Amino acid sequence: MTDDNQSPQDALASITAARAGIVKDTRYPLSWDLGYGAICGALVGGQALPTLWAGLVLAFAMVGLVLSIRAWRKEMGYWVNGYSPRRARWVAIGLAVVLIALMGVSLWFRSNGLHWGGLITFALGFVAAVVGGRLWMRTWKAELAEEGQ
Numbered sequence: 001m002t003d004d005n006q007s008p009q010d011a012l013a014s015i016t017a018a019r020a021g022i023v024k025d026t027r028y029p030l031s032w033d034l035g036y037g038a039i040c041g042a043l044v045g046g047q048a049l050p051t052l053w054a055g056l057v058l059a060f061a062m063v064g065l066v067l068s069i070r071a072w073r074k075e076m077g078y079w080v081n082g083y084s085p086r087r088a089r090w091v092a093i094g095l096a097v098v099l100i101a102l103m104g105v106s107l108w109f110r111s112n113g114l115h116w117g118g119l120i121t122f123a124l125g126f127v128a129a130v131v132g133g134r135l136w137m138r139t140w141k142a143e144l145a146e147e148g149q
Contacts, residue, residue: 028075028076032068032072033129033130033133033134034130035064035068036068036129036130036133037125037126037127037129037130037133038064038126039061039064039065039068039129040061040099040125040126040128040129041121041122041123041124041125041126041129042057042060042061042064042122042125043057043058043061043062043099043103043125044099044102044103044105044106044121044122044124044125045057045102045106045118045119045120045121045122045123045125046058046061046106046118046122047103047106047107047110047118047121048106048107048109048110048114048115048116048117048118048121049110049115049118050110050115054110080140082136085139085140085143085144086143087139087142087143088136088139088140088143091132091135091136091139092132092136094132095128095129095132095133095136098128098132099125099128099129102121102124102125102128103121105117105120105121106118106121109121
């Protein structure tokens with residue numbers, strides 16, 4: 001709840017303190033990155049499989065993504081859309097471009113009967129998601145810290 005009698009300076013100080021708290025409290029285990037990487041790797045690599053299997057992998061990966069968002073919300077108390085912060089948005093867009101390109105490569109593998117190619121795009125998607133996720137978090141934290149000063 002907000003205090004209607006609070007001065008604008010006090011309100012800004014409260015927002016600054018809250019942002020500083022988020023930056024300090026946003027530490028998470030490597031297992032989060034590994035899980036996120038596996039989900040993204042499955043999203044892109046699974047597309048090299050025959051259509052039925054690709055659809056199943058896609059469905060399981062999407063469920064995994066939803067469950068991981070719920071787990072983050074439960075653990076941290078919030079979820080930040082990857083596209084809402086200004087500079088961090090560009091990291092998210094860059095990661096999306098890489099993952100979409102890898103998905104295209106997976107589809108090319110499938111169209112040429114090279115279903116094993118999904119292992120390559122899975123690995124590349126995994127690495128891209130882990131690196132991109134860490135880069136996004138670092139950029140977002142820096143952005144929050146700068147806005148809080």
